Amino acid sequence: xxxxxxxxxxxxxxxxxxxxxxxxxxxxxxxxxxxxxxxxxxxxxxxxxxxxxxxxxxxxxxxxxxxxxxxxxxxxxxxxxxxxxxxxxxxxxxxxxxxxxxxxxxxxxxxxxxxxxxxxxxxxxxxxxxxxxxxxxxxxxxxxxxxxxxxxxxxxxxxxxxxxxxxxxxxxxxxxxxxxxxxxxxxxxxxxxxxxxxxxxxxx
Ligand code: TYD
Numbered sequence: 001x002x003x004x005x006x007x008x009x010x011x012x013x014x015x016x017x018x019x020x021x022x023x024x025x026x027x028x029x030x031x032x033x034x035x036x037x038x039x040x041x042x043x044x045x046x047x048x049x050x051x052x053x054x055x056x057x058x059x060x061x062x063x064x065x066x067x068x069x070x071x072x073x074x075x076x077x078x079x080x081x082x083x084x085x086x087x088x089x090x091x092x093x094x095x096x097x098x099x100x101x102x103x104x105x106x107x108x109x110x111x112x113x114x115x116x117x118x119x120x121x122x123x124x125x126x127x128x129x130x131x132x133x134x135x136x137x138x139x140x141x142x143x144x145x146x147x148x149x150x151x152x153x154x155x156x157x158x159x160x161x162x163x164x165x166x167x168x169x170x171x172x173x174x175x176x177x178x179x180x181x182x183x184x185x186x187x188x189x190x191x192x193x194x195x196x197x198x199x200x201x202x203x204x
Pocket of ligand 1 (some may be wrong): 012013018154
């Protein structure tokens, strides 16, 4: 059985990672790999309910409550979906994971990062991405791409997204082996080629 892999796609809203994850999924399938394309928050089942609250609830949500909801979704996702697939030799491509919590709730909302990391460890229980791709883009461009129909998270303001962006770059600086930053202002094809180049390091 081939070795399973866990690859995460990260970046601010509107960075284009969802287009890229689909392109990579198609590429890997065309080469005969077994893949699982999934996302956070809200992969399947219970996760979809949590996603609904996180993105659409219109009352006050405290940053710590928000953190716990993302982590609850992650624990369910890790235990019931990601780990079994990796164990079965699949390449799991995940649209957002742990680094979103550190960038958005930690750097963005100001929740204590050391505490978030400890709680996240409890949620993932040892699961760690083999490779993380951060799609970096200036906030103005990403907000233009998001447009005017914003969900609860996307309505958090320019300064929030500036902090999220810096958060991702800081994470990449701290873990350069795992986390690779890609210039997301390039063309879709150029970015896809860069993704394939970085993938070679983990796929062998
Ligand atoms: P989604 O519609 O999936 O956005 P995108 O296509 O940009 O991934 O919404 C997910 C939102 O939730 C997005 O604004 C990022 C945010 N988020 C967090 O704040 N913390 C987290 O831990 C995760 C997983 C997502």
